[in-house]
Amino acid sequence: MSTWSQDAEEISREAKASKLSGRVHIIGLGNAGTFIAHSLAARQSPPPITLLMHQASFYQTFRRKKRSLAVNYNGLDDNRTGFDVEILEDKVWRRIPSREEQHDAQEEDEMYENDQNFHEEEEGHIECLIVCCKAYMTEKVIRDVRHRLSPNSTILLVQNGLGIVEKLNRDLFPDEHSRPHYMQGVLSHGLKKQDSYKIGHVSVGSLILSPVVTSHTPLIEAERDTHWAPTTKYLLRLLTLTPSLVATADTPAGLLQYQLERLTVSSVLGSLGAIHDCKNRDLLHNYAVSRTMRLLLLEISSVIYALPELRGIPGIEDRFSPERLRRLVINVAANRPEDASSLRNDLRYQQNTEIDFLNGWIVRRGEELGMKCVLNYMIVQLVLSRMQMISQREASAVPIDFENVILTGDNTKDD
Template sequence: MQDVEDVSLETDKPRLSGRVHIIGLGNAGTFVAHSLASRQSPPPITLLMHQPSFYHAFRRKKWSLSVNYNGLDDIKTGFDVEVLYDNGWHKIPSKEEHLEAMNEAESDFEITENEDVAHESNDDGHIECLIVCCRSHMTDNAIRRVRHRLTSDSTILLIQNGMGVIEKLNREVFPDETNRPHYIQGVLSHALKKRDAFQVSHANVGTLILSPVVTAQTPLIEAENDTHWAPTTKYLLRLLTLTPSLVAAADTPAGILQYQLERLAVSCVLNPLTAIHECKNSELLYNYPVTRTMRLLLFEISSVICALPELRGVPGIEDRFSPERLRRQVMNVAMTHPNNSGSIQEDVKYQQNTEIEFMNGWIVDRGEELGIKCLLNYMIKQLVHSKSDIIRQRDARAVPIDVDSIILSGDPARDD
C-alpha cells in the first residue's frame, strides 16, 4: 500500500502494517468499516468483538457488513475478526479461510452455534490504528481490554457523542504520559439508521470531521502542523480522508471542538428529554412546557460554552453558541429526525448505563470549574439516573413465569 510506505519512510521505526482495528459495530462502526472496505485498495480490517455471541450474529450475516444506499444493499466481506474469549483475544478464521479449509479437507466444514471460539490466540498482537465507535460510557472498558496491545506509537480515533472521554482515558487507563497513545477526535454527521445487526441504512450524506488531539507535549501551533504527528496518526488521517464514502476532512483542534460542542448542545436537550418523557423527537415539538425547558437548558449550555478557555479568542463564538441559534439547531434536528428517540432512552429501557455524564454531566462539571451554576442540567442528569433506578427496581420485583425461556444474548448494534 502506497500510503503505508509513504508514512514509514519518514521514520526509523518498523514499517506500518496498515491494519485498522475497529471496536463498536453499531451504526457508525458498521458504516466506517464498510466504507474502508469499499476503497479500491482497502486496508486490512479487524473487527474486535467483546462477546462470542456477537461473532455468532456476524457469522449468521455471512461474515458481511451491509449499508443500504437509495434502497439498494451494498454488501462487503473480507473482514478479519477477533473475539474476546476467556480473558484473551482470539483470531477467528475468515469466511474465505473456512472455505479454503473445507476444500483442502474435501469434507463439510461448518461452524456450529456452540463452537469454541478459542482459535489462534492474538492477545499480544500490536494495534497500530484503533477506531472506537462505541458509546461514551463504554469506551474506557472497551479500551481497557486492548490496553496491553496499545503503545505510545498507536493512534486511537474516537467517533462518538459526548465530551470528556479522552480526559477519563488519560486519568484512568493511560495515566503514564510516556506510554499514552495518540488520539484523533471524529465527528460523524452522516444520517444512519439501524436495519439489523451489522446492517444500516444511509439516509443522508454528511461528513466526518477529524482532528488530532492537542497534548501537553504538543503545543497547539505544532499540533496543526502534520510534521509533528505520529506515523500512525498521519496514516489513519490520510486513509480516512481518501475514502470517498466517508466524505472526511481534517480540521484544527479548535475547529472540531466547535462541531463537538454543537452536537453536544443538541444531545443535552433531545437525548434526556425523550428518555424522561418516553417519547420521540417529534413529540417534543410544539409543546410549550417542553419548549420552556429547552430554553432554560440552552441558556446554561450557552453560558458554559462561551466561557470555555479552549475557545478564548476564537471569533464569532458568542453568535455561534447563542441560546437562540442552539435552539434552532435543536428544533431542526427534531424535525429532520422526528422518529428518533436517542441513545439514553434505549439504554434506560434495557437497564444499561447511559451517556448522561458525558452530556449534561459534562456541562455541569465544566460550569462548576468556571463558576457557573447549571442547576437545570444537574436536575436533568439526576432525573435520568432516577428513572434508570426506578426501572431497575421495578424489573427486579418481577418474577418470570418460565426461567428456562429466558435467553441472555448481546446485541452488537448497541455499541453505537
C-alpha cells in the first residue's frame, strides 16, 4: 500500500476516533477557494465537500458547468466533481446533493425547481469551514452560518490582510467560551481566473497554515500552553497531506511573519496601484513613486518592530527592516509586472476594498502602540476618496431612455 493511501486511511481513522464526519464546508469560490476545493476533490480518498453559495444564481452557473470545478495545468483542464452544494434561500440553507447521491431518475432541473426536494440543513453542524472570500465580506458570510458553528468547529481563513479574526470575535463571537477555533493560511500559488469555476495554475507555490492564537502577548510564550481542537488537527492534517496544495504547517509566530510580508506588499503595490490606476510595471523606475514607497515602508517597519506578538523572536530586525521590505516589494513588482492589484480591480467594479485590513490595520496597530502612521492613514483616505469619486461619477451619469429616442428618418406621425 502506498504512503499516500496509508495517510488517507489514517486521516479517516482519526476523524472517526474523534467522532467527526470529516466534511469540509467552503465559502468563496474565487481563485483560492476553487483551487483548494479542487485539490481536496483530487485526493485519492477525498473528504465529503460542501460548497456554500449565497445566491441561487451562483448554483445555476455551477450547474451549467456540469457541477464541476476545473484547474488548467499546462494547458490541460483537470475537472473534478462530487461536490455537495448548499444554497441560502430565505435565510435557510438548502442542500443539493452531489450527482453521486442522486440515485433516482429525477432530473436535476426538476429537483432544483421543486423546493420540496431540497434537504433543509438549517441545524446542520459545521465542523470545518474554509473561508476564501475578500476580507471585508468575511463577517457577513460567516454571520449566515454562525448558528451552525460551535466551540468544536474550526474556521480556516485564507485571505489577504490582517485584523479579520479580531473583527469576528468582536462582532460575531464576543464570548470566548462559545467561539469556534481559527486557522489562517497564506496561499502563494500563481492562480488566474479563466472562466466561472475554472482557473489556470500559473506557478507552483505553497499554502502555509497555522492555528491562531488570539492574543497580543508574545506568540512564542502563548504557543507553549495551547492544545488544538480535534477539528483543527483534522483540517490541518487533511490539507498538509493534499499533494497539489503543497501545504505546510507552521507556528502562529511563523505564519504571522508571512502574513506581515504579504500585507506589506499589498499595502504598497496594491494601494499605490489602486490610487494611480496602474499595473505593477508602472510603479517601477519612477522616482516619485520610489520616494512614496520608502516613506510608507519606514512606517510599516516601525509598527512591525513594535508588535508585542513578535517580541523575543530572533531575526525580526533584519527580516522587517525598511530596506529588506523595499527589496521584497520591488522583486514582486518586477516578477509580476502585468499584475493589477485586487484593490484597483475592486475600485473599477465599484466594489468595497480590503484597504481597512491592509494600510488600515497598520494605522490601528500603530495607534495602539502610541504611533501616528500619518502616511498610511493618508493612503487609506486616498483609496476611500477615489472609491467615492467613482461612485459619484457613475451615479451622476445621464441615463439613456431608449424608448423615447426618435431615430433619424423616422419623424412621421400618425394623424
